[in-house]
Amino acid sequence: MILRLALLSLWNRRGTALLTLITIAISVTLLLGVEKLRQDAREGFFSTISGTDLVVGARSGSLPLxxxxxxxxxxPVSNIRWSSYQQLAESDMVDWTIPLALGDSHRGFRVLGTSDQYFTHFRYGRQQNLSFASGEPFDDLFDVVLGAEVARALEYQLGDKVVVNHGLGRASFSAHEDKPFQVSGILEPTGTPVDRVLLVSLQGYEAMHLDWRAGVRIPGMQITADQARERDLTPREITAFMVGLKSRVNTFHLQRSINNFRAEPLQAILPGVALQELWQVLSIAERTLLAISACVVFAGLTGMLALLLASLNERRRELAVLRAVGAGPGRILFLLLFEAMLLTLLGSLLGVLLLYGLIAGTQNWLALEHGLFLSLEWPGKTQWLLLGAIQLAGIVAGSIPAWRAYRYTLADGLTPRT
Incomplete structure (x- = not known):
């Protein structure tokens, strides 16, 4: 009976009820959307690298490294000598290493010099391997492997030529035009920074810079690509390297040894710990977004309260008639509380449907354009708690007009105002 009365009453005021539903739905969509974005972004952030025990570079601080x-x-503030890298890589505690050389770019994307160990041992997410959408790892000296975002944004295909620029700017007048690379492979999307890099071999990276010193071309010296193949291309230095250990028991022992390395000042960091430190810095913006969303929900529920209070004066005669046919004050109170609860519930359901519709419609675009991978999973514990809090807040908001209606008397409702 109460449900039927509530539905008929809302239908009689369907215009204002629809506006209330839309307001609540948008508020719920925004709040749950920010929470969903926060959770998935956090998971994606911490899954940027996995399975790597240490990252080693020049001493500069854990976050810059x-x-x-x-x-x-x-x-980087400095590089690592190749001899130092070899000495540490040959340690009995080390299972594998991935050398990294940075400093060049191509049309705004970083170029990373590395070894074939990158494709074998680099892990992301839940220990996932890198996989190729097409092609294969670099084999020739001037082969380049593209991240998914690079290939998509620049519309490159296998076999295309790529000219690397010296330095990290989007536009550079110092290009290695005499030693172009050829696309040998394109990686599958990972949702990590790997999607935005071009990978070349350390030997290819060294070949580019044979006739360069200190960031400029050596005057009067020009080594062609064919001549570079005949040279000793052992790197002189690298930027950093990743380390996988035979046993994680030795992690802190090796870290301490590297931090006290006498040949040059080096630093070894634990990726998980450094990621946690970085996330604490970024969490300020995360909490700010969540607070703004909560304010929007509050505004939506306040709007519902305003609409219920505004309609209450129009319903005085309706409520008085209900009292006249035997409905007690408690039933009137429950009726209005039920209406508020029903509006909040329907608005929340509509908001959830709207959110998942938006995720389904923008999932691929967010992944390709911004590297955000939003999953269409059943709401988690936190989202259910937020929905419960919204429902409770809606009931509390509805209790104000319900209490006012409870205090109305039969004579007050039937007597015209002068």
């Missing part, structure tokens, strides 16, 4: 070696952001 993490940013330029893993996220390809910023510049």
């Amino acid at each position: 993490l940013l330029y070696s893993v996220f390809n952001i910023g510049n």
Whole structure:
């Protein structure tokens, strides 16, 4: 009976009820959307690198080292001598290493010099391997492997020529035009910074710079691509390297040894710890977005309260008639509370449907354009708690007009105002 009365009453005021539903739905969509984005972004952030025990670079601080070696952001303060890298890579505790050389770019995307160990041992997400959408790892000296975002944004295909620029700017007048690379492979999307890099061999990276010193071409010296193949292309230095250990028991022992390395000042960081530190810095923006979304929900529920209070004066005679046919004050109170609860529930359901519709419609675009992988999963514990809090807040908001209606008397409802 109460449900039927509530539905008939809402249908009689369907215009204002629809506006209330839309307001609540948009508020719920925004709040749950920010929470969903926060959770998935956090998972994607911490899955940028996995299975790597240590990242080693010049001594500069854990966050700068993490940013330029893993996220390809910023510049290293110094490089590591090749001899130092070899000495550490040959340690009995080390299972594998991935050398990294940075400093060049192509049309705004970083170029990373590395070895074939990158494709064998680099892991992301839940210990996932890199896989190829087409082609294969670099085999020739001047082969290049493209990340998924690079290939998509620049519309490159297998066999296309790529000219690398010296430096990290989008536009550069110092291009290695005499030693172009050829696309040998394109990686599958990973949702990590790997999607935005071009991978070349360390030997190819060294070949580009045979006739360069200190960032400029050596005057009067020009070594062609064919001549470079005949040279000793052993790297003189690298930017950083990743380390996988035979046993993680030795992690802190090797880290301490590297941090106290006498040949040159080096630093070894644990990727998980450094990622946690970086996320704490970024979490300020995360909490700000969540607070803004909560304010929007509050505004939506306040709008519902305003509409219920505004309609209450129009319903005085309706409520008085209900009292006249035997409905007690408690039933009137419950009726209005039920209407508020029903509006909040329907608005929340509509908001959830709207959110998942938006995710389904923009999932591929977000992944390709912004590297955000949003999953169409059943709402998690936090989202259910938020929905419960919204429902409770809606009932609390509805209790104000319900209490006012409870205090109305039969004579007040039937007597015209002068």
